[in-house]
Amino acid sequence: MQNNDRRVSVVIPAKNEAASIGAVVGQLAQLPMVRELIVVDDGSTDATAEVAAQAGAEVVRHPYSKGNGAAIKSGARKASGEILVFMDGDGQHRSEDVARLLERLEAGCDMVVGARQRGGQANHHRGLANAFYNRLASWMVGQPVRDLTSGFRAVWRDKFLRFLYLLPNGFSYPTTITMAFFRAGYSVVYEPIDVRQRLPGTASHIRLVKDGVRFLLIIFKIGTLYSPLKLFFPISLGFFFTGLGYYLHTYISAGRFTNMSALLFITSVLVFLIGLVSEQITTLIYRDTDA
Numbered sequence: 001m002q003n004n005d006r007r008v009s010v011v012i013p014a015k016n017e018a019a020s021i022g023a024v025v026g027q028l029a030q031l032p033m034v035r036e037l038i039v040v041d042d043g044s045t046d047a048t049a050e051v052a053a054q055a056g057a058e059v060v061r062h063p064y065s066k067g068n069g070a071a072i073k074s075g076a077r078k079a080s081g082e083i084l085v086f087m088d089g090d091g092q093h094r095s096e097d098v099a100r101l102l103e104r105l106e107a108g109c110d111m112v113v114g115a116r117q118r119g120g121q122a123n124h125h126r127g128l129a130n131a132f133y134n135r136l137a138s139w140m141v142g143q144p145v146r147d148l149t150s151g152f153r154a155v156w157r158d159k160f161l162r163f164l165y166l167l168p169n170g171f172s173y174p175t176t177i178t179m180a181f182f183r184a185g186y187s188v189v190y191e192p193i194d195v196r197q198r199l200p201g202t203a204s205h206i207r208l209v210k211d212g213v214r215f216l217l218i219i220f221k222i223g224t225l226y227s228p229l230k231l232f233f234p235i236s237l238g239f240f241f242t243g244l245g246y247y248l249h250t251y252i253s254a255g256r257f258t259n260m261s262a263l264l265f266i267t268s269v270l271v272f273l274i275g276l277v278s279e280q281i282t283t284l285i286y287r288d289t290d291a
Contacts, residue, residue, distance in 0.1 A: 008102065009036040009081030009157070012057070013071030014089035018046040024087070025055035027095040033102060036081050039089065040071035048089075068151075069173035073164055076157070085154045092195040093152045100191055101154040110159055110186035113178065114152035114193040133175070133218075140226050141182040146190040149174050159186060166225070166285075172218045179226045184286050224278055232275025239268035 010028055014021050021039060028034055039052035043065030053059045060074050076084060083105060087093045097114060104112040130149055137145040151174055163180040167173045181188050223231030243264025250258045 007035045007081040008033050008083045008085060009038060009079035010034050010085045010087060010098070011072065011075030011079055012037075012039045012052075012087050012089045013042060013068050013075065013151075014039050014044065014048050014052065015042040015065060015068075015071075016044045016046050016048060017089040018044070018048045018051045020091040021048055021057075021089045022051045022055045024089055024091055024093075024095075025052055025057045028087075028098070029056045031095060031098060033099065034085075036079060038075045038078055040075045040078075042066060042068070042071040067169035068171050069167050069176075070169040072173050073167055073169075076160060076164060079157065082157055083154060084157045084160055086151060088151050094193065094196065097152070097191075097193050098154070100193075101152075104189055104191055105154045105156070108187070109189045111153060111155040111178075111181050111188045113147060113150050113174075113188065113190050115147035115190040116150060116195055117192055137175075137179065137222060140222060140230055141179070143182065143188075145178070148178055152193065172221070175218055175222060176225065179222050180286075183226045183282070225282065228278035228282055229275045232271055232278065236268045236272040236275065239264050239271060243268060 012021070012024065017024075025037055025039065028037055037057040039049070039057040039059050041049040041052070041059055041061045043062045049059045049061055058078075060078050062071065062074065072086060075086075083102065085098055085101065087098075093114065101112045101114060130147070133148045134145050137148045149171075153174070155177075159181070160177070163177060163184075166180055167176050178188060220231070243261050246264060247257060247261040250256060250261065
């Protein structure tokens, strides 16, 4: 079945994007496969909602800013299409790439992510950070993850809604939904895309230091969400071998077993047991998904 035979809903989270949202909506409205255009105005203080509505989008308004993830959840609940396409409202994503994502989805995939090519990151520091997240996620899932934080993706709505309660309200929703799909055994593929420079008058809402700390916390969330033992077991081994090394040192130098060695060994066991319990809880979270 061709993708224009299905109802495709495009969801665009937007905050203070009045300078770009009209052009974004206008370009998407010309695509024959798009049947529903939803812009979620996340507490904008400019004319984002008015410009989006004039361009032909259905607008969902938040009375105050709740976060990018919260806007995604509001749009997903409002959408009625079988397929959801998520895009940014700053003009970076190309409307002509939507068809490519939909073709991959219709070919038998569960989620298709637009993977930004080298040079498509906002800046050098963001590029390095995203490369680190991609490597970590690839190790966690055992599959190559080419763009963990991309906000441009197409997904089957019924599958996406199953994980809605897991999504945070902030900027880490792409990370969370990607890991959740991998954990549930769904097929996630990446389609290479080029991104435009931000349109004049638009700016990233991500702050390097503040959101950098949040992304570090996301790393730990990834581990506990996907496979806790992959995170806790290496830490447990670290404590164990540190304790073993310290014990050998004290045994050779003083001929005794110290309290510090005992503490390190006990910590190793406790960390492992916490990881084991977390693994069982994670299994329960995904028990109702059909892989």
